[in-house]
Amino acid sequence: MNATWQKFFQIIQKPERLIIGLMSGTSMDGLDIALCAVTGSGVATRVKLAEFKTVPYTNAFKAEVKSIFSRRDADLQMVCLMNEKIGLLHAEMILEAIASWNLKPQDIDVIASHGQTIFHAPQSLHGLDNYPNATLQIGDGDHIAVKTGIITIADFRQKHIAAGGEGAPLAVYGDYLLFSKKDEDRIMLNIGGIANFTYLPGDHDAARVFSTDVGPGNTLMDQFVQKHYKGRYFDEDARIAMAGSVNEQLLTALMVSDFLLAGFPKTTGPELFNLGYLEQAQVRSKTEQISKEDVMATLSRFSADVIINAIEKCFGKTQTPSIFVSGGGMHNPLLLNQLKAGLKNARFFSTDALEINPDAKEAVLFAILANETMVGNKTNFGNREGVPSVFMGKVCLPE
Secondary structure (H helix, E strand, O other), X not given: OOHHHHHHHHHHHOOEEEEEEEEEOOOOOEEEEEEEEEXXXXXXXXXXXXXXXEEEOOHHHHHHHHOOOOOOOOOHHHHHHHHHHHHHHHHHHHHHHHHHOOOOHHHOOEEEEEEEEEEEEOHHHHOOOOOOOEEEEEOOHHHHHHHHOOOEEEOOHHHHHHOOOOOOOOHHHHHHHHHOEOOEOEEEEEEOOEEEEEEXXXXXXXXXXXXXXXXXXXXXXXXXXXXXXXXXXXXXXXXXXXXXXXXXXXXXXXXXXXXXXXXXXXXXXXOOOOHHHHHHHHXXXXXXXXXXXXXXXXXXXXXXXXXXXXXXXXXXXXXXXXEEEEOHHHHOHHHHHHHHHHOOOOEEEEHHHHOXXXXXXXXXXXXXXXXXXXXXXXXXXXXXXXXXXXXXXXXXXXX
């Protein structure tokens, strides 16, 4: 037997696997690296977050990614080059993180790499009848495997699409295995560039579990800041937004979108919610001349209202779900206050309450997906559209 495959089979048989989960979202702040000790599989999965760090991207690197991110006119050569460059950069970051934890590459069993999304094109968004759902994450897994010497499982979203999903969101798979609780209805709310949540019913019925994008989280606010405030990539502590006031005319125009009316589950991205979307809403509402602070205040309220409406659609206005928040948006005090004001019956927590660093949650979930690919048995989510019961990820060998 090939020695590398033999090693892989030995890893599968271990009672505990040390898996590094990686996540780089559409906000492109940096690479989240989560070192997870994982035992079991399926609903018996247990994970301990042993180490975690976010390695920030340089401004020059962010600019390179942004040159091809969510653009139909992206330079194909740059897409090709960045696929390799991101893989190599992520590998360097992983090796540095491993060394900082006083470990060696041979101590790590597997790397689970999400990659860097540069375009997301579900059929519901591109609207082309003769073309399927599609998505593209770059940062080649083979480059990570060869440079680190660690078996890498990567490119998770393609299998989801092949099995009938839209490639996102994938959080439902890990959320159900790790965070369901008997007799407690839970919402696992992730506010990244796009806001999404997983609904976990208290009866543990997997056929009722679903995960869905709901609309913009940070993406519109981040894009606006990056355009109008030189050298800034986001509105730290919501200082800009809190200096402004919500413009009701603009807010009403922003809420006009077929996506926001569509049923669950659904998926979207900055391909829809971008500065062009904002500019069109401003034209329709005749609010082109309002202050930048008022625009930011309104964008924050827009994100909050989109999330509130989606959760009320799921639960109604009177029930009291437990909402566990993660992602960059949880650090936005204005957005969180708007959510709490709009969902008065809900109880809000961070995933710290579940012993998972909220900043690490997405990276941890990809470690769980890799673990399921290696040792899991398929969880039946009721054969529903958008939630295929599949294992995801391609195995990349270091030799």
